[in-house]
Each structure stands twice: as C-alpha cells, then as structure tokens.
Amino acid sequence: MSTGSINVSVENIFPLIKKFLYSDHEIFLRELISNATDATTKLKHLTVIGEAKVDYGNPIIEVKIDKEAKTLSIKDQGLGMTGEEVEKYINQVAFSGAEEFLEKYKDSAKDAGIIGHFGLGFYSAFMVAEKVEIFTKSYKEDSKAVRWICDGSPEYTLEETEKSDRGTEIVLHIAEDSLEFLEESKIRELLTKYNKFNQIPIKFGMKTETLPLPEGSAEDAKAETVEVDNIINNPTPAWTKAPSELKAEDYNNFYRELYPMQFEDPLFHIHLNVDYPFNLTGVLFFPKLANNLNIEKDKIQLYQNQVFVTDEVKGIVPDFLMLLRGVIDSPDIPLNVSRSYLQADGAVKKISSYITKKVADKMVSLFNENREDYQQKWNDIKIVIEYGMISEDKFYEKSDKFALYPTTEGQYYLWNELVEKIKPTQTDKDGKTVILYATNADEQHSYIASARDKGYEVLLLDSPIVPHLIQKLESSKENVSFARVDADHINNLIKKDEPVISKLNETDKETLKKNIEESINDQKFTVQLEDLDSTDAPFTLTQPEFIRRMKDMQATGGGGGMFGMGGFPEMYNLVVNSNSDFAGELLKKENAEEKTAMINQALDLAKLSQNLLKGKELTDFIKRSFESLK
Numbered sequence: 001m002s003t004g005s006i007n008v009s010v011e012n013i014f015p016l017i018k019k020f021l022y023s024d025h026e027i028f029l030r031e032l033i034s035n036a037t038d039a040t041t042k043l044k045h046l047t048v049i050g051e052a053k054v055d056y057g058n059p060i061i062e063v064k065i066d067k068e069a070k071t072l073s074i075k076d077q078g079l080g081m082t083g084e085e086v087e088k089y090i091n092q093v094a095f096s097g098a099e100e101f102l103e104k105y106k107d108s109a110k111d112a113g114i115i116g117h118f119g120l121g122f123y124s125a126f127m128v129a130e131k132v133e134i135f136t137k138s139y140k141e142d143s144k145a146v147r148w149i150c151d152g153s154p155e156y157t158l159e160e161t162e163k164s165d166r167g168t169e170i171v172l173h174i175a176e177d178s179l180e181f182l183e184e185s186k187i188r189e190l191l192t193k194y195n196k197f198n199q200i201p202i203k204f205g206m207k208t209e210t211l212p213l214p215e216g217s218a219e220d221a222k223a224e225t226v227e228v229d230n231i232i233n234n235p236t237p238a239w240t241k242a243p244s245e246l247k248a249e250d251y252n253n254f255y256r257e258l259y260p261m262q263f264e265d266p267l268f269h270i271h272l273n274v275d276y277p278f279n280l281t282g283v284l285f286f287p288k289l290a291n292n293l294n295i296e297k298d299k300i301q302l303y304q305n306q307v308f309v310t311d312e313v314k315g316i317v318p319d320f321l322m323l324l325r326g327v328i329d330s331p332d333i334p335l336n337v338s339r340s341y342l343q344a345d346g347a348v349k350k351i352s353s354y355i356t357k358k359v360a361d362k363m364v365s366l367f368n369e370n371r372e373d374y375q376q377k378w379n380d381i382k383i384v385i386e387y388g389m390i391s392e393d394k395f396y397e398k399s400d401k402f403a404l405y406p407t408t409e410g411q412y413y414l415w416n417e418l419v420e421k422i423k424p425t426q427t428d429k430d431g432k433t434v435i436l437y438a439t440n441a442d443e444q445h446s447y448i449a450s451a452r453d454k455g456y457e458v459l460l461l462d463s464p465i466v467p468h469l470i471q472k473l474e475s476s477k478e479n480v481s482f483a484r485v486d487a488d489h490i491n492n493l494i495k496k497d498e499p500v501i502s503k504l505n506e507t508d509k510e511t512l513k514k515n516i517e518e519s520i521n522d523q524k525f526t527v528q529l530e531d532l533d534s535t536d537a538p539f540t541l542t543q544p545e546f547i548r549r550m551k552d553m554q555a556t557g558g559g560g561g562m563f564g565m566g567g568f569p570e571m572y573n574l575v576v577n578s579n580s581d582f583a584g585e586l587l588k589k590e591n592a593e594e595k596t597a598m599i600n601q602a603l604d605l606a607k608l609s610q611n612l613l614k615g616k617e618l619t620d621f622i623k624r625s626f627e628s629l630k
C-alpha cells in the first residue's frame with residue numbers, strides 16, 4: 001500500500017472543482033463514460049494490432065446505483081491500469097490536466113455555453129462525490145488489480161486489491177449536496193441526454209422482455225418473459241454508417257430516435273461526411289416547418305465522437321440552417337473555447353461553409369431528380385432557402401439552380417425561366433423588366449386580377465423576409481425591378497409607350513380632384529387622377545412600393561432606423577379613374593351632399609378591396625348599403 005499527496009506544490013484544487021461550473025455538475029457522468037469508452041476502444045485497437053492478447057468479446061459499460069451505500073459506479077471492460085499507470089495517469093496526467101483546465105477557464109466559467117463542455121476529465125467526479133475509488137486491473141499479463149482512493153483532499157491511497165476481471169470500475173461516494181445523482185430517473189435522463197449514441201453499449205439495470213409465442217400456441221397461452229440487460233444506447237446511429245447502407249426509412253427512423261416527440265416525417269435529409277480538411281459526419285433533416293410546435297426544442301445536436309456536447313450550435317451552423325434538425329459529429333470543433341472565439345476559428349468557418357455548400361448541392365439534386373416533388377415541398381422549405389439567399393453569398397450564387405418563384409396560379413419558375421417568360425410582356429418603356437408579386441392572394445385579389453387581365457404573371461411571395469430577398473435580387477440581377485400588384489394601378493406599374501385617351505378635359509379633372517379631396521378630407525389619402533380604361537375600377541387604393549417596403553423592413557427588423565422611433569405612417573394613393581363612367585356621373589352631380597355620399601361610398605369600396613375597411617367604418621358602410629337597397 002502506498003499513500004501520498006497527488007501534488008504538493010499547488011493549493012488544493014478540489015474546492016475549485018466543486019464550485020466550478022455549478023450548473024454543469026452533471027457532466028461528470030459523461031466524462032467518466034467517455035473515459036470508459038476510450039479505455040474500451042483502445043483495447044480493441046490493441047487487440048487488432050496484436051499488442052493485446054486477450055479476448056475482446058462484446059464489452060459493455062455498466063452504470064449502477066447503490067442507494068444504501070450512496071454510491072454510483074461506472075464499470076468498463078477496457079484496458080484497465082496497472083498500479084504505475086494509476087500513479088502516472090490519475091495522479092499526474094489527469095490531475096495536471098484538470099488543474100490546467102481550471103486555471104484557463106475559472107474566470108470565464110460563468111460564460112455558459114460551450115465552455116467547459118469537455119476537458120475537466122476524471123476529476124470532474126469530485127463535483128458530486130466526497131470520495132472516489134478506482135478498482136482497476138490491466139489487460140497486461142500478470143498485472144495485479146489495484147484500488148485507488150481519494151477523499152477530495154490532495155492525499156490518496158493506492159493498494160493492491162481483489163478484482164478478477166479486466167477493466168476499471170470507478171465508484172463515486174456521492175456527497176450530501178448531490179444526492180439527486182442517486183436517483184434512477186436522474187441518471188437515466190443524463191444517459192439519454194449525453195450517451196444515447198455512445199460507441200460502446202451502456203447497461204443501466206435490467207429490463208423484462210416478452211418472448212414471442214411459439215408457433216401454434218394456444219390462444220390463451222402466456223408469453224414467457226426474460227430479464228435482459230437494459231442497454232440505453234444505440235452504438236451505431238445512422239450518421240456513423242455509409243449513405244449507401246441506408247434506406248429512406250432508416251433516416252426517418254433515426255429522426256424519430258433523435259426527436260421522439262416528432263410524429264411527422266422530415267421532408268428530406270442531407271448526409272454529411274467529410275474527412276479533409278476536417279473531420280465531420282452527420283445527418284441534417286429538413287423538417288416540415290408549418291404548424292411545428294417544437295421548433296424551439298428540437299434543435300440540431302452537436303456530438304463529439306458520438307457523445308452529446310450541446311444543441312447550441314450558433315456559430316458552427318450558419319444561421320439560416322438553424323431551423324433544420326439532425327446531428328453534427330466532429331472531433332475538430334474546439335469545444336473548450338468561448339463563443340466569440342468560436343466564430344473566428346478557422347476550422348469552424350470551414351465547417352460552416354462546407355455545410356452551406358452541401359445544403360445547396362442537395363437542393364440542386366433534389367430539384368433535378370424530381371421537380372414535381374420539390375415544388376410540392378417548396379412551401380415548407382422556402383423560408384430556409386430564402387433566408388440562406390439573403391445571408392450567405394455562396395448560397396445565393398448557387399440559388400438560381402434551386403430557388404423557386406411560384407405564381408398565384410400555382411406555377412413554379414426558376415429565375416431564368418421566369419425572366420424569359422415575362423420579358424416580352426412585362427418590360428416597360430425604359431427597358432426594365434417588372435416582376436409583379438403579391439403577398440396575399442386573397443387580400444390582393446382584385447389587383448392580381450387586373451394584372452392577369454393584361455396577361456401578366458404575378459408571383460406569390462409570402463414569407464416574412466421577402467422584402468429583403470427582393471432587395472437582394474434587385475441589386476444583383478440586371479434590369480429587373482419588383483412591384484407589388486397593389487403598389488399602383490397596373491398601367492403605372494408597367495408603363496408602356498401607349499397613347500392615353502382622356503375623356504375629361506383638364507378643367508374638369510381639376511374640379512373632380514378638388515371635389516374628392518374636399519369630400520374625403522383625410523391626410524393619408526393622396527388623390528391621383530389617371531386616364532385608365534373606362535372599365536377599370538373608378539376608385540382604387542394603392543400604397544407606393546417604396547413606402548410599403550420601408551414598413552415591411554421595419555417590421556422584420558431592418559432598414560427602419562432612419563425614420564426614427566415611431567412607426568411609419570399609413571399613406572395611400574387614391575387612384576381615380578377619370579375615364580370611368582362614375583367620374584363623369586360625379587362631375588354632373590349638382591347636389592353637394594349627394595356628391596359627398598357617392599365619393600365616400602366609392603372610397604369605402606376601394607378600402608374594402610384592400611381589406612382596409614374595418615370596425616365602425618365597416619359597420620357604417622354595411623348599414624348605409626342596406627339603406628340604399630330600400
């Protein structure tokens with residue numbers, strides 16, 4: 001037996017370990033299971049290369065709680081340690097590792113997140129234990145089993161012990177303030193969180209399995225049951241396999257394994273697999289975003305060699321892909337560093353652009369393989385794609401091959417197809433091709449109808465980030481501009497060099513304009529007389545593209561600052577069709593009261609068509625309309 005001080009030259013680090021990362025105390029279990037996993041895979045490697053002449057078998061890791069003894073133990077069948085190795089690895093290597101780790105991160109420990117997810121190692125056991133024992137026996141021939149014990153002071157004891165089987169058992173004597181770690185439910189929760197896909201099977205207790213009834217059994221025969229090891233993990237999850245080994249169904253099953261509360265299948269998956277210039281594997285899923293209740297909860301999970309690290313992947317995964325789900329597993333993501341450092345890290349940047357490229361490539365192939373199917377999914381994926389287009393230039397550059405522009409008539413165009421289709425009809429007198437769009441097919445129905453009457457295509461762009469997307473497209477594509485269908489009368493949206501016929505002379509127009517202005521007497525409407533087709537609506541409300549865009553941008557958090565704190569005022573143009581019969585009638589009307597009534601009724605109709613007639617105004621309008629039927 002030998003006793004000694006782990007390290008006499010430093011102050012006692014144990015109180016520090018206890019205090020450290022208070023909220024992350026639970027990571028001790030993951031650290032110890034990682035050590036057990038390493039010890040097992042190392043032994044496998046040694047047997048493969050012929051260094052270790054032992055029967056590797058089918059090793060498992062066992063986690064056990066003894067409530068009476070107040071112990072939690074983690075037992076592996078890995079390579080074990082000799083007495084000298086315990087001295088070296090536990091007393092020196094692990095200790096100085098923990099010490100170095102604490103030194104580096106103790107000041108930033110409160111910066112939760114990725115910091116401290118890895119690295120504290122074996123000594124993290126002291127976050128929850130008042131005493132730790134190691135029972136270990138090396139795989140090496142003739143080596144004797146040893147027991148190491150330490151009570152959280154730098155003093156330890158190392159002695160020979162009885163242990164017949166190879167491997168290591170770590171026994172934690174749980175401290176009074178950490179008794180929750182003796183609860184089965186707590187340990188199961190932690191194992192499920194961190195080790196659901198651990199490389200080595202983990203046994204936690206036993207479970208009862210019902211055996212299938214033998215063929216031809218009587219109807220009332222009782223199936224036999226057996227007690228079997230309760231293995232809590234799947235050591236070979238989908239992302240560790242080659243895509244060629246997996247069918248669509250396997251990916252869907254894996255999705256549910258990851259997110260047991262998701263009952264809807266994902267739209268499609270992207271299998272990530274790269275080994276140069278960094279190592280990364282994983283599977284990303286495009287979920288159905290519409291009606292999704294678990295957006296916040298079910299996030300992309302980051303693993304390191306099949307051990308869960310975090311689901312806070314901001315900085316590693318490009319922002320626009322944060323709505324996706326799935327797993328990224330990489331030993332190359334530096335996990336012991338702060339977030340700001342992470343974003344500047346070269347490897348992380350490369351990972352982020354690799355993922356972006358993979359997603360773009362996948363979109364291209366999905367589109368090419370089955371356009372019909374892709375179009376059907378567009379509604380669910382567009383928000384991600386459009387966000388990617390405005391936020392990642394590399395993604396934007398490729399997007400012509402997979403970004404779709406749907407019309408109100410249910411057709412889907414790629415950019416080039418769209419431009420080719422509308423160029424002949426929708427190019428204005430200055431040579432600009434005007435892309436008409438609606439954001440709500442119902443609310444803007446009458447405007448869409450006017451545009452359709454002229455043979456124009458109207459896109460239906462209804463994501464909240466569309467104003468930003470349009471800005472991006474206008475600034476990068478040549479000779480195109482976007483106009484929402486209700487931004488002006490259709491003749492003004494796409495101005496052609498056609499002679500206009502005017503039924504009224506200038507004086508009449510002046511009078512009519514004045515009559516209308518006086519009758520409505522409202523600052524937010526600017527009266528604008530236009531010589532339109534006589535069959536066009538007499539009154540139409542439009543909101544200039546510029547004003548509406550500013551408002552939309554403000555609403556989605558961009559570009560609004562320049563107009564100060566207040567919201568942008570509601571302003572509309574009241575387009576009066578001076579060629580309409582109604583305009584002629586108005587002019588002729590002599591009774592001022594009746595004239596005002598006509599004007600206000602027409603204005604209400606225009607408002608109604610823009611979905612702007614609400615509340616009292618609407619009630620009054622309906623009442624008035626019924627009156628007129630009498």
Ligand SMILES: Nc1ncnc2c1ncn2[C@@H]1O[C@H](COP(=O)(O)OP(=O)(O)OP(=O)(O)O)[C@@H](O)[C@H]1O
Nearest residue numbers: 035036039080089090094097119120121122123168
């Ligand atoms: N279950 C085990 N079986 C065999 N050796 C072990 C076991 N646990 C720990 N060790 C030895 O103790 C060493 C130190 O462990 P520790 O967890 O502190 O650091 P680490 O695993 O090397 O690195 P990390 O900081 O990533 O945890 C290990 O490298 C290993 O040699």
